[in-house]
Amino acid sequence: xxxxxxxxxxxxxxxxxxxxxxxxxxxxxxxxxxxxxxxxxxxxxxxxxxxxxxxxxxxxxxxxxxxxxxxxxxxxxxxxxxxxxxxxxxxxxxxxxxxxxxxxxxxxxxxxxxxxxxxxxxxxxxxxxxxxxxxxxxxxxxxxxxxxxxxxxxxxxxxxxxxxxxxxxxxxxxxxxxxxxxxxxxxxxxxxxxxxxxxxxxxxxxxxxxxxxxxxxxxxxxxxxxxxxxxxxxxxxxxxxxxxxxxxxxxxxxxxxxxxxxxxxxxxxxxxxxxxxxxxxxxxxxxxxxxxxxxxxxxxxxxxxxxxxxxxxxxxxxxxxxxxxxxxxxxxxxxxxxxxxxxxxxxxxxxxxxxxxxxxxxxxxxxxxxxxxxxxxxxxxxxxxxxxxxxxxxxxxxxxxxxxxxxxxxxxxxxxxxxxxxxxxxxxxxxxxxxxxxxxxxxxxxxxxxxxxxxxxxxxxxxxxxxxxxxxxxxxxxxxxxxxxxxxxxxxxxxxxxxxxxxxxxxxxxxxxxxxxxxxxxxxxxxxxxxxxxxxxxxxxxxxxxxxxxxxxxxxxxxxxxxxxxxxxxxxxxxxxxxxxxxxxxxxxxxxxxxxxxxxxxxxxxxxxxxxxxxxxxxxxxx
Numbered sequence: 001x002x003x004x005x006x007x008x009x010x011x012x013x014x015x016x017x018x019x020x021x022x023x024x025x026x027x028x029x030x031x032x033x034x035x036x037x038x039x040x041x042x043x044x045x046x047x048x049x050x051x052x053x054x055x056x057x058x059x060x061x062x063x064x065x066x067x068x069x070x071x072x073x074x075x076x077x078x079x080x081x082x083x084x085x086x087x088x089x090x091x092x093x094x095x096x097x098x099x100x101x102x103x104x105x106x107x108x109x110x111x112x113x114x115x116x117x118x119x120x121x122x123x124x125x126x127x128x129x130x131x132x133x134x135x136x137x138x139x140x141x142x143x144x145x146x147x148x149x150x151x152x153x154x155x156x157x158x159x160x161x162x163x164x165x166x167x168x169x170x171x172x173x174x175x176x177x178x179x180x181x182x183x184x185x186x187x188x189x190x191x192x193x194x195x196x197x198x199x200x201x202x203x204x205x206x207x208x209x210x211x212x213x214x215x216x217x218x219x220x221x222x223x224x225x226x227x228x229x230x231x232x233x234x235x236x237x238x239x240x241x242x243x244x245x246x247x248x249x250x251x252x253x254x255x256x257x258x259x260x261x262x263x264x265x266x267x268x269x270x271x272x273x274x275x276x277x278x279x280x281x282x283x284x285x286x287x288x289x290x291x292x293x294x295x296x297x298x299x300x301x302x303x304x305x306x307x308x309x310x311x312x313x314x315x316x317x318x319x320x321x322x323x324x325x326x327x328x329x330x331x332x333x334x335x336x337x338x339x340x341x342x343x344x345x346x347x348x349x350x351x352x353x354x355x356x357x358x359x360x361x362x363x364x365x366x367x368x369x370x371x372x373x374x375x376x377x378x379x380x381x382x383x384x385x386x387x388x389x390x391x392x393x394x395x396x397x398x399x400x401x402x403x404x405x406x407x408x409x410x411x412x413x414x415x416x417x418x419x420x421x422x423x424x425x426x427x428x429x430x431x432x433x434x435x436x437x438x439x440x441x442x443x444x445x446x447x448x449x450x451x452x453x454x455x456x457x458x459x460x461x462x463x464x465x466x467x468x469x470x471x472x473x474x475x476x477x478x479x480x481x482x483x484x485x486x487x488x489x490x491x492x493x494x495x496x497x498x499x500x501x502x503x504x505x506x507x508x509x510x511x512x513x514x515x516x517x518x519x520x521x522x523x524x525x526x527x528x529x530x531x532x533x534x535x536x537x538x539x540x541x542x543x544x545x546x547x548x549x550x551x552x553x554x555x556x557x558x559x560x561x562x563x564x565x566x567x568x569x570x571x572x573x574x575x576x577x578x579x580x581x582x583x584x585x586x587x588x589x590x591x592x593x594x595x596x597x598x599x600x601x602x603x604x605x606x607x608x609x610x611x612x613x614x615x616x617x618x619x620x621x622x623x
Contacts, residue, residue: 045093047085047104052136054108054129061085061112062133065092065102073147073172073322074137077104078130078156080300081180082118082208084111084230091151091302094311097318101141105133107156110232117232118205123159123242124611130163131607134171149318150174153302154272158243161250161280164259166563166609166616168591173260173321175314178269178301181247181276183240191244198237205234214270215300218307225303242611249613251276253564254283255339256589258329261286262317264310267295285339287329290317331592332599335537344535344586347572361573368574374407376400377414385578386571387533389456389485395420396427396459419567422614423529426560429608429617430528431464436606437524437556437619442472450476451522451550453509453543454530457489461526462496477518479507482578510539515546523555528617532562533577535586537596544600548622557602557620561593564613590616 047063054060063085075097077088085104092102107126109115120126134145149172152160157179163169185191186209194206212222225231263281265274274293281291292313297304302311334340351358372378377394379402384390400412414420434450441448452461455478468474480486486504493502508514509530525547531540547557565571568585577583593616594604602620609616 045089047089047092052133052140054132056125058108058114060105060108060114060129060133062103062105063088067099067101070142071099071101072143073100073149074141074143075100075102075318076134076137076148076150076160076171077102078150078152078160079104079107079110080154080156080178081235082110082210082232083225086111086230087225087228087303091307091311094308095151095315097315100322101143103133103137105129107159109236111230116236118234118239119236120239122611123162123239123246124166124609124613126159127162127166128608130159131167131169134163134169135606146170146172147322148172149321151177151302151314151318152179153177154180154299155243158247158250161257162246162613165250165253165257166590166613167607168589168594169259170591171259173262173318175262175264175317176277177264177310177314178266178272178299179263179277179280180243180272181251181280182273183243184271184273191241194237194241198241204237206237206240207234210271210299215298216303217298217305218303221300221303225300246613247276249564249566251280251283254280255285256563256591258285258287258331258591260288260317260321261290262314263289263291264301264313265291265293266297266299266301266304267293268297269299269301271299285329331589331595332537332541334588334592335535335586340587340589340592343568344584347569347584350573357569358573361570364570365574371406372410372414374404375402375411375414376407377411381575384484385580386575386583387529388578389454389480389482390488392423392529393457393459393488395423398424417567418612419565419571419614422610422612425610426529426615426617427460429610429615430460430526430558430560433558433606433608433617433619434461434464434524434526435468437558438468438472438474441523441556446523448472448474448524449520449522450474450524450526451518452476452478452526452528453507453515453547454527455480455489455504456482456485457492458502458504459492460528462489462492462498462502465498465501466496474501475520476502477522478502478504479509480504481506481508510543512542512546512549515543516549518550521552522550523552524558525551525555526558528558528560530560531593532560532585532588540596541600544596544602548601551622553622555622557597557622559593559597559618559620561588561590561616561618562614563587563590563593563616566612566614594618 045065047065050062050064051059079085079087084106088104106113108129109117109119134148137143138145150160157176160174161176164174212226216222261284263277265277294301294310368378380394381391395415398415400408400415402408402411438448452458458478461476465474478489489504493499572582572584575583597620601623603623604618604620607616607618
């Protein structure tokens with residue numbers, strides 16, 4: 001297969017299609033096919049302008065193309081980097097989905113949304129904004145997220161994929177056009193140089209090298225892009241680096257995604273690498289996934305000369321998704337089969353004796369057992385387990401200590417490993433989520449009764465209560481199976497003058513009868529850092545059933561999850577858990593965890609995740 005020389009419009013370029021897990025796509029109904037092939041088009045569509053308030057109070061701009069009658073389904077459009085929602089007008093008209101509402105945002109720092117151009121605190125902020133956008137539309141327009149599909153381009157496609165992966169967004173389907181999983185930077189050692197520059201506060205913004213003629217063959221579209229005053233030319237260094245790191249995580253963990261996916265690739269893309277798109281596609285667990293390559297197309301695949309080809313392909317895919325209610329993989333049995341179960345079995349078996357990684361982990365384990373014991377945190381981990389409440393309390397304190405200055409230095413690096421940084425961010429999200437639930441209940445005139453079923457010393461809870469107004473009637477019960485952790489918690493509560501508000505008691509977090517009989521009856525239950533430690537879903541179901549019995553209707557459940565960890569193998573090979581066994585974890589995808597919670601009778605309301613995608617904190621309410 002050959003591609004036309006650069007600059008030649010791909011008028012009759014052949015198309016390669018790849019569909020896995022089924023030999024042929026589901027057929028359309030005659031009505032849907034007639035609508036798809038109809039030559040007549042509606043009159044020019046006009047958008048209306050709106051705003052929504054996202055998770056941190058910022059008001060973002062979006063456009064809506066609404067049908068004449070209220071729609072029951074929606075298409076969400078995520079633009080590429082540098083662009084804005086106004087660039088989607090041509091696609092919306094060519095898409096011609098008469099019964100669907102179409103919504104397109106201006107991401108923060110783009111178009112008519114506020115913020116420094118091309119900047120956000122991290123790429124994860126865009127992903128959280130995407131979740132807030134969908135939730136706003138669901139509440140404002142009455143279209144459930146389950147009846148939404150996404151078309152996303154380039155950087156927007158990475159944001160969409162991260163949203164579906166991290167937040168387990170139950171959308172109907174997604175179309176990823178030339179996703180920017182690997183940007184072509186051309187400059188040698190560009191990424192290490194940018195990381196070094198960011199470390200020293202230099203080169204905070206990078207100007208795009210991409211010219212309009214490099215992304216489209218269409219002269220009219222190139223001129224529109226070049227002359228558009230809302231198209232920004234810069235991107236923040238941290239966003240460019242986060243784009244690379246988030247894409248790396250998504251490619252490695254694409255097996256967590258089960259959403260029906262169409263991936264459109266441009267054959268002559270000089271902006272992003274197609275190989276990364278192929279790797280992502282091959283690892284998807286979606287029961288229905290398709291990839292289509294358009295030889296000769298440039299990066300702006302939805303704005304190129306023959307854009308009717310990928311747009312029609314996207315329209316057909318989305319129409320099928322809405323018409324047929326595509327199958328979803330059951331996830332509650334993921335502890336016995338599937339993607340994360342296979343990984344877990346591999347971690348339990350260990351690597352073969354001739355594998356270099358085996359000896360690398362052996363050397364790390366030896367170092368942790370010898371010189372590592374100079375560190376207070378590592379020494380505590382060997383004594384109580386690295387997942388114990390006492391170990392986590394030390395991580396929360398984040399005060400390096402050890403035997404000799406070398407021990408203190410080792411402890412500093414130990415406490416600043418990526419996993420423990422994620423744990424501390426989880427604490428921040430946990431406190432924010434808990435305060436939100438408390439404030440809602442107080443506003444409703446309720447006395448707040450909290451139970452943490454595996455609290456350890458409960459430092460996060462004590463810190464939360466310390467900063468609440470004294471007029472709030474809030475009491476907490478901390479349960480744990482470790483007597484030492486409970487004693488430590490009592491001492492902390494006494495030191496913080498909270499002994500009257502917080503009590504400690506032994507308890508089994510997986511005994512439904514014990515949980516159901518908790519007195520006084522709680523209206524907020526917290527499960528933090530517990531379910532991640534146990535691979536068996538039957539245990540989780542028993543625990544959630546007990547909490548569902550304990551909480552009244554309208555009661556809140558705060559739960560955490562670990563859908564991803566970059567050091568999951570190192571932990572399994574080198575560290576021990578509270579039972580002094582190898583700390584082998586089975587990751588649960590967020591979709592799996594949310595499904596378990598939903599099956600227990602809870603409705604998920606919101607979620608936070610750290611910028612590395614390791615730990616999530618979710619808020620649900622008993623239906």
